[in-house]
Amino acid sequence: MDVTASADGRIASGSRTEREFPTGLVLGLAPIVLVVAVFFVGPLIVNALESLKTPSGPKGLQQYGRIFGDVYYLMVIGQTLLFGIVVTAICAVVGYPMGYAVARSGRQVKALLILIVVAPLLVNVVVRSFGWMVILGGAGAVNAGLRAIGLPKAELMYNWTGVTIAMVHVLLPFMILSVASTIETLDERLEEAARVLGASSTRVFRDITLPLSMEGVVTGAILVFTLTIGSFVTVLLLGKNATMVLPVLIYQQLTVASDWPFAAAMGVTLLGLVSGLLWAQAALRGALGKARP
Amino acid sequence: MRHLHPALWAYVALLSLFLLAPIIVVIVAGFTAGDFIMFPPSGFSLKWFEKVLRDPDFIRPLWNSLRLGVAATLVSTLLAVPAAIALIRGALPGRRAIETFLLAPLTVPTIILAVGLLFFAARIGLTSSFAALLAGHVVITVPYMLRTVLGVYAGMNREVEQAAQVLGARPWQVTWLITLPEIRPGVIAGAIFSFLMSFDEVAVALLLTNSDTTTLPVSILSYLVYNYDPAVAAISTIQIAIVVVALVLLERLFGVKNLMFASR
Numbered sequence: 001m002d003v004t005a006s007a008d009g010r011i012a013s014g015s016r017t018e019r020e021f022p023t024g025l026v027l028g029l030a031p032i033v034l035v036v037a038v039f040f041v042g043p044l045i046v047n048a049l050e051s052l053k054t055p056s057g058p059k060g061l062q063q064y065g066r067i068f069g070d071v072y073y074l075m076v077i078g079q080t081l082l083f084g085i086v087v088t089a090i091c092a093v094v095g096y097p098m099g100y101a102v103a104r105s106g107r108q109v110k111a112l113l114i115l116i117v118v119a120p121l122l123v124n125v126v127v128r129s130f131g132w133m134v135i136l137g138g139a140g141a142v143n144a145g146l147r148a149i150g151l152p153k154a155e156l157m158y159n160w161t162g163v164t165i166a167m168v169h170v171l172l173p174f175m176i177l178s179v180a181s182t183i184e185t186l187d188e189r190l191e192e193a194a195r196v197l198g199a200s201s202t203r204v205f206r207d208i209t210l211p212l213s214m215e216g217v218v219t220g221a222i223l224v225f226t227l228t229i230g231s232f233v234t235v236l237l238l239g240k241n242a243t244m245v246l247p248v249l250i251y252q253q254l255t256v257a258s259d260w261p262f263a264a265a266m267g268v269t270l271l272g273l274v275s276g277l278l279w280a281q282a283a284l285r286g287a288l289g290k291a292r293p
Numbered sequence: 294m295r296h297l298h299p300a301l302w303a304y305v306a307l308l309s310l311f312l313l314a315p316i317i318v319v320i321v322a323g324f325t326a327g328d329f330i331m332f333p334p335s336g337f338s339l340k341w342f343e344k345v346l347r348d349p350d351f352i353r354p355l356w357n358s359l360r361l362g363v364a365a366t367l368v369s370t371l372l373a374v375p376a377a378i379a380l381i382r383g384a385l386p387g388r389r390a391i392e393t394f395l396l397a398p399l400t401v402p403t404i405i406l407a408v409g410l411l412f413f414a415a416r417i418g419l420t421s422s423f424a425a426l427l428a429g430h431v432v433i434t435v436p437y438m439l440r441t442v443l444g445v446y447a448g449m450n451r452e453v454e455q456a457a458q459v460l461g462a463r464p465w466q467v468t469w470l471i472t473l474p475e476i477r478p479g480v481i482a483g484a485i486f487s488f489l490m491s492f493d494e495v496a497v498a499l500l501l502t503n504s505d506t507t508t509l510p511v512s513i514l515s516y517l518v519y520n521y522d523p524a525v526a527a528i529s530t531i532q533i534a535i536v537v538v539a540l541v542l543l544e545r546l547f548g549v550k551n552l553m554f555a556s557r
Contacts, residue, residue, distance in 0.1 A: 024379060024382070024383065024464070025379045025382075025383040025385070027375065027379075028375035028376050028378055028379025028380075029375075029376050029379050029380070029391065031371075031372050031375075031376075032372040032373060032375075032376040032395060032435065032439070033376075033391070033394070033395070035372060035428075035431060035432070035435070036394065036395055036397075036398065036432060036435070038428075039410070039413075039428040039429065039431065039432045040397065040398050040401075040406070040432045042409075042413055043406060043408075043409025043410045043412065043413040044401075044405070044406075044409050046409055046412045046413045046416060047405065047408055047409035047412055050412050094308070097301060097304050097305075097308075098304070098305060098308050100301070101297060101301055101302070101304075101305045104297060105297065113305070113309075115544075116309045116312055116313065117312065118540075119312070119313065119316065119540070120312050120313070120315070120316060122489055122493075122536045122539075122540055123316055123493075123532075123533055123536060124492075124493045124495075124509075124510050124513075124529075124532055124536075125493065125495060125510075126495060126510045126513050126514045126517070126529075127315075127316075127319055127510075127513065127529040127532060127533065128315050128316070129315075130315075130319060130513070130517060130525060130526075130529060131314070131315025131316060131318050131319045131529075132315050133517075133521075134315070134318045134319065134322055134330055134526070135314060135315060135318055139329070139330070139331050141318060144331070144333070166315075169311065169312065169315065172308075172312065173312070226400065226402070227402075229402070230401075230402020230403070230404060230405070231402070231404075232404055232496070233495050233496075233514065237514070237517060247402065247404045250404060250408060251404065251499075254408065254411070254500070260412065263408060264408065264412065267404070267405045267408045267409070270402060270404075270405060271401065271402075271405050274400070274401065274402060275400075278400055
C-alpha cells in the first residue's frame with residue numbers, strides 16, 4: 001500500500017516534488033516536532049534527571065533503591081498492576097457483547113448506541129467519579145434502594161469495590177469501541193458460510209466471530225490497562241487512602257510530602273511499566289504480522 | 294434493524310443504563326431543592342444553579358477552562374494541519390517514525406507528563422503560568438488533531454489535487470483551494486476533540502495552576518475534597534451542557550459514526 005502510494009506520488013508530481021519537497025516539508029513539520037520535543041520529551045528528561053537527585057549530593061539511583069527496597073512501595077506497585085488486570089478483564093467481558101451489538105445493529109440503532117457509548121467519554125472524569133460517589137456513597141442511590149427493601153447498608157465507597165466499578169465505567173467505552181470496530185471489518189460471509197454448512201449459532205460465534213475479533217479485544221485491553229494504571233482522579237475520589245496505587249502515591253509525594261526526587265523516581269517506574277507493556281504489544285504485533293502472509 | 298438475540302438487547306439496555314447512570318444522577322442531583330445530595334432528590338429548584346453561577350470560585354475557573362481550551366485548540370490546529378499535509382505529500386522514508394513520535398503523548402499517562410512539566414516549568418521559572426499550562430495542553434491535544442486530520446487527508450481523493458496542478462495551479466493554490474476545503478471536516482472534528490480533551494484535562498492543570506489560573510475540573514475536584522453538596526452537581530451539569538453542545542456540533546458537522554474513529 002505504501003509502495004503504491006509513493007510510486008503514485010512520484011509519477012504524478014514529478015519534478016515539483018523534488019523542488020517543493022524540502023522547504024514545504026520543513027516548514028510544515030518543524031514547528032510541531034519542536035513543540036513535542038521541547039514540551040513532551042523535555043519534561044520526561046527533566047523528570048528522569050530529577051529522579052537521580054539524592055539528599056547526600058552526588059547523583060545516583062538511591063531513590064529507586066527506596067522504592068524497590070521497601071515492602072510498602074512494592075505492594076503499591078503490585079496493587080497498581082493487579083488493579084489494571086482486574087479492570088481490564090471486567091471491561092473485556094462486560095464490553096464485548098456491547099461492542100458486538102454496536103457493530104451488528106442497523107444504521108439508526110448503531111448511531112444511537114455509539115452516542116450512548118461515547119457520551120460518558122466526553123463527560124469529565126471528575127464529574128463521572130462524582131456521579132459514582134452519589135450512587136455508591138453512604139447516603140447514595142444504591143443504599144437508598146437497599147434501605148427501602150429493608151437490607152443492611154453496603155460499604156461501596158473508600159474501598160476497592162467502588163473504585164473498580166467507577167474505573168470500569170470510565171474505561172468501558174474504549175473497550176467497546178475497539179471491539180466494535182474490529183467486528184465491523186470482519187467478513188460476514190465467513191459466518192454465513194459456516195451457518196450454511198450447518199454450524200449452530202453458538203458454534204459460529206465460538207469458532208469464527210470470537211477468534212477473529214480477538215484483535216479488537218487485545219487492542220482495547222492494552223488501552224484500558226495503560227489508562228488504568230496511569231489514572232488517579234477516580235481512585236483519589238472513590239478510594240481516598242484505602243486504595244493506594246502508583247499515580248495517587250506520586251501525587252501525594254509531590255503535594256503532601258514535597259519529595260520531588262522520590263515522586264520523579266516513581267514517575268519513571270510507572271513510565272517503565274507502561275512502555276514495557278507497549279513494547280511487548282509492538283513486538284507481539286510484529287511477530288503476528290510476520291506469521292500472517 | 295437486524296435480528297440480534299433478544300437477550301443481547303436486554304443486556305445492551307442494561308449496560309446503556311450503567312454507562313449513563315452517573316451522568317443522569319449528577320444532573321438530577323443538581324436540580325434538587327434540598328440542601329444535601331440524596332436520593333430520591335427532595336423537590337425541584339434552580340437554586341444551586343443560581344448559587345454556582347454567582348460564585349466566582351466556579352465562574353473564574355469556567356472562563357479559564359474555556360480560554361485554555363480555545364487557545365490549546367488554536368495552537369494545535371496551527372501545528373497539526375501543516376504537519377499532516379507535509380507528512381502525506383512528502384513521501385518520506387521515515388514517515389512512520391515521525392508519526393509515532395508525534396502521537397507518542399497519547400501513550401504516556403498524563404500524570405507523568407504533568408509531573409515532568411512541573412519540574413520543567415520550575416527549572417525555567419514558569420510555574421503556574423498560563424504559558425506552561427498551555428504548553429502542556431497543546432502536547433496533549435495536538436496528537437488528536439494530527440490523527441484526525443491525517444485520517445481524513447489519507448482517505449481523500451488526491452487526484453483532484455493532481456488535476457489542479459496539471460491545469461497550472463501553484464502549490465499554495467492547490468493547498469488553499471483544494472486541500473484545505475477537502476480536509477475541513479477533519480480539522481473541525483479534530484478541533485472539537487482537542488477542545489474537549491483540554492476542557493476535561495485534570496492532571497496537568499492540577500499541578501500547574503494556582504488559585505487564579507485554576508480550571509473547572511480542578512476546582513470541582515478540590516471542592517469535592519472538602520464539600521459534598523448539590524453545588525458540585527450544578528456546576529458539573531453546566532460542564533456537561535457545554536460538552537453536549539460541542540458534541541451536537543460535532544455530529545452536525547462530521548457525522549456521529551466518525552466519533553468511533555476519532556476517539557480511538
